[in-house]
Amino acid sequence: MAKQERAIRTRNALIAAAAELFDQDGFEASSLAVISARAGVSSGALHFHFANKAALVDGVVDAAGERLQLITRHRDALSLQVLIDASHDLMQGLARDVVLRAGFALSARPERTAAARDLRRDWQAWVEATVERAACEGALVPDVTPRDLAATVVAVAAGLETLGGGDRRWLERSTLTRFWALLLPCVVSPAARELFVALGRTGAESVPRAVPVAPPRIGS
């Protein structure tokens, strides 16, 4: 293994170990010594990559930010469906990917400076821009202010993230699907209703057929 490749693997192992411990035991309770032991590297190797705990936090947040960029990447589809799909991908990511989950939690910690990366703020900015595009595409009824729809989506995602920390059922695909099924009929113009899938297209691929907007009942 080349030296550079080994360094990248060590760095990633430290980020994964830190995310797991922050997520499991909390930020304060997780010492650098325990993190380096968990990653299977020496304390010296940890300090080579991360000068202190704050630098390690930045590393986890940046790694989570890369995942968020994948979730919100450009997709060739109607913007409102891109938003529905990305919201599902974010919830599935928070449920399954400890780096994404820890990164979101860490990026909102009060000791972070205003200049530090805030993933919820990044997500909010993307949601706002995407809803604006959906409005330009004529998907929304004129009564709906894009800003209000964006704020509701951001609030619901933050709420599911928070509640999901205590009870993972809040992060299940069916929970967010029911939110979209409730909301879509009142924000989407009647002519466009058939175009959007509350379940998300990523989820629709794994079920027999796509669930249309406002189905009789989703889930049990």
Place this chain on the structure above:
Amino acid sequence: MAKQERAIRTRNALIAAAAELFDQDGFEASSLAVISARAGVSSGALHFHFANKAALVDGVVDAAGERLQLITRHRDALSLQVLIDASHDLMQGLARDVVLRAGFALSARPERTAAARDLRRDWQAWVEATVERAACEGALVPDVTPRDLAATVVAVAAGLETLGGGDRRWLERSTLTRFWALLLPCVVSPAARELFVALGRTGAESVPRAVPVAPPRIGS
């Protein structure tokens, strides 16, 4: 001052000081010594009322629970309006009342046992029962499943609580009003639409006139 009255005042001062410090500096950083100093009482007096930090957490959570009971008390009105009013009162409480805010944050901490009081769970149970009553009163369109509406309200409240920790604007009355104005037209039966005030009746008292459901624009 009677001895009993003095004891109650000391206990309340300790709860207020603990809530302020937990909210400001975080749970781990707030020592019992700093809390008793902030409350202006001796360390011995603290230990007379609270055996340890966990007991003090229970004290803050119970005090916040009393406030939540006031917010969700019986009101003689249509259940959906009672829900709208209570959701506004909860957000205003989280913005202004440090005991309520700290109690919500503390009651969800991972080290709390399953049997300990969880204010978000209490709130969720009340929202679910109130939405069920609203359905029985005929306020909801038949397409809307009460459980889905309740889950959305619970998620939005948890999201605004979380986001409000970083930016108080999320807790402003106008933010939640816009959510209700967006949601009400798609969940309330047409015959009942005029009956509900998205701004909440508690807020409507302080403005020139009540804002109807789905006004042209609320806020700037």
